[in-house]
Amino acid sequence: MMNLSEIVETLKKLVEVRIKIAISKFADDLTTIITRVVVLILMVMTGVMVLLFGSIALAFFLAEKMESVYLGFLTVGGVYLLVLFLLYLIRNTLSLQTTLKSGLTKFIFLFKQKRSR
Numbered sequence: 001m002m003n004l005s006e007i008v009e010t011l012k013k014l015v016e017v018r019i020k021i022a023i024s025k026f027a028d029d030l031t032t033i034i035t036r037v038v039v040l041i042l043m044v045m046t047g048v049m050v051l052l053f054g055s056i057a058l059a060f061f062l063a064e065k066m067e068s069v070y071l072g073f074l075t076v077g078g079v080y081l082l083v084l085f086l087l088y089l090i091r092n093t094l095s096l097q098t099t100l101k102s103g104l105t106k107f108i109f110l111f112k113q114k115r116s117r
Contacts, residue, residue, distance in 0.1 A: 036108045055080075 055076050063072025
């Protein structure tokens with residue numbers, strides 16, 4: 001039979017191992033989340049650059065067609081103003097907020113769904 005001190009020592013080691021496993025899992029999950037957030041930030045930055053250069057190209061194209069540089073840029077600016085106004089109108093829509101929240105949650109915490117399968 002094991003004596004009480006051996007049982008206590010075994011339990012201590014078991015608790016230490018459990019703590020190490022929990023810390024390791026937490027660190028792994030945290031690094032995965034940070035990596036996904038960094039990827040999301042890079043995707044947004046790339047999208048902004050594409051939008052910027054596409055807008056400039058469209059403005060110059062429209063300027064050539066309208067034979068007026070300021071009208072080309074003014075048209076593109078007007079389109080963005082219209083988009084801003086529409087976004088302002090739907091900013092408090094519950095379905096929009098829910099869709100954005102669930103999309104971001106699925107993207108950032110996708111690794112948890114893959115592990116559970």
